[in-house]
Amino acid sequence: MLGRQFMKETLQDSAHAYKEGRMDRRTFLALCGASGVAMSAVMAGDAQAAADHVVMWNWGGQSEECHGSAIGDPFTEATGMGLRFDTSGPLEGKIKEMVDSGNVTADVADADLFNAVSLGVTGHLEPIDYSVVSKDKTLPGFALEHGVSVILYGYAFVYDTEAFGDNPPQNWADFFDTEKFPGMRSLYKWANGSLEAALMADGVPGDALYPLDMDRALAKIKSIKDDSLYWGSGSEAHSMVVNGEVSLGMVWQNRGRNIENDTDGRFKLVNNQAMAMPGAYIVPKGNPAGAAAMQFIATAQEVSAQLSLLDCLGMTPSNPEAFDQIPEDQQPYAITSAMNIDKIVYNDPVWWGENGGAAVNAFLDAIS
Amino acid sequence: MxxxxxxxxxxxxxxxxxxxxxxxxxxxxxxxxxxxxxxDPEPGLGNYAQLGESDALIRIIWTTVRICIITTVFSVVLGYSIAYAMVHCHQRQKNYMLTLLLVAFWISILVRTFSWLMLLGRRGLVNVALEDIGLIVEPIAFMRNELGVLIGMVHYMIPYAVLPLLVSMQSLDTRVMDASRNLGASGVQTFWRIYLPMTTPGLVASTLLVFILSLGFYVTPAILGGGKVLMVAEYISVQLLVTLQWGTAAMLAALMLFGVLAMLWMMSRFMKLSTVFGGSTR
Known part of the structure; x- marks a missing residue:
């Protein structure tokens, strides 16, 4: 471990030296070779990135541009360090694999807060440095030892106004009521949100969901199985609604605006009982840029960055200071806006971190 | 030296x-x-013991095997008739058919999967057309269920079934069939007793190829199954990436590997595998 740390620092110093022309290319490459960093990675500039960049591991698409302008630019201004992206999607298994292999190439992963719980106890994450990152700039309970919520997203649903325009569905109980609201509906395939929605539909109050009563939730899920489809990605959820495959669709609430636009207002978003999910930034153990990752996270907590992420990605701020600055046109679509904040419920990342694996498998067993 | x-x-x-x-x-x-x-997570055969304890795993394996068998039967039967038609029509038509087959073969699996949704989805071309001419009232559920998965998989697998059969049929000595007719057998008799047995190596090759490739299908069941058709490959990916039960994932992967090897071994008891893969019969 000590040897690796030494190697990393040597490599970072030599990356600087190489860039400034104090070291020739061959020596630098030899050093990289000796420390086990792939030549191709060096050629792509990753070793330099380790020295003066933070690498953000996100999900690609628009987020690259949005994270760049919302967090990357102010971060560069404040620290002089750049921002690079790995857009391959930091799924829990990939983070574990990266840390276990000893070849950590990312600094900050755009993940879920429950990942911080499950990967934290197994030693795959750096603890958050709360002398740099602020516990007050997120909702209470969402600043954990190994991860802090920077944005919120949510599980809400959209409904077909042509089918149910006169008497629209109001809550999850209506969503699960196939007699009053006939037609296909879509739910999230990896259990999250779907289980909570089922329990609320079955009469469990939103503030008494955890620990989840799995048997009760799964029975409710199975009761509408014949009328359900299940989606695995945001775009799949979107296309199921837009292509008219479902009349009621659970969606990530930040997709609500796009769906309303793409269907010319035929589908409408319902935020009542929407579940706020803490999206978190977590740091893989032994990340190349070291402590700079914490400064990056702190930058992302600033109100300006939070509002910019809302504008660009539709991700809701988790910093309470930003709540009352949510612009008028975003009010219906931001889960913690003044319009919605009293209607929503909150996910428990600790329960999901500890029980998520078993819950996902039980859910898959119930729907397949 | x-x-x-x-x-x-x-x-x-x-x-x-x-x-x-x-x-x-x-x-x-x-x-x-x-x-x-x-x-993983602890030394021993605990992961394999799950097979005896968990109905869920058995059900996933059974779904996979069932879908693969149905896919293989349809792909090989359709593939056989396509190959037969290709061998027995004019060179020009044969070239057209081969081109169409290869174009389908080269198109990405994602594109082909999503095309089926556009064509046969709830608001797809076929359902909308049938509703417009008044043949149906409710859309037919072709997609987002097991039928959808089968349609997508059979369509994807047909070129893999045709190509080995085509090679096998082209290399037949057609004089044998002439001799059969000459000795008084009817066309049907000649087909069942001469032609079909002579193309058996091609049939076995395409059956094996289609079945083994089907076992690993991931994209098509995930999209066309609407979340309700869970096959082993997708389950392995969930265990690796989401639930972090790598031991279970590795056990299922090993099981698939041994399943395929066992199938090859059983086949080798009945016939020389080298003939199947194009080697000489001797």
Missing amino acids: PLLTRHIHPGWLIIAPLLVLVVTLYLGPILNILWLSVT
């Missing part, structure tokens, strides 16, 4: 780099997976 070449054929030296590559890049990871299946 002469001593060395007396004991080791010089050909091995040419093959050696390839052998090293195969062993390190292929056998290494496979052994790693097998190792993982008996060591």
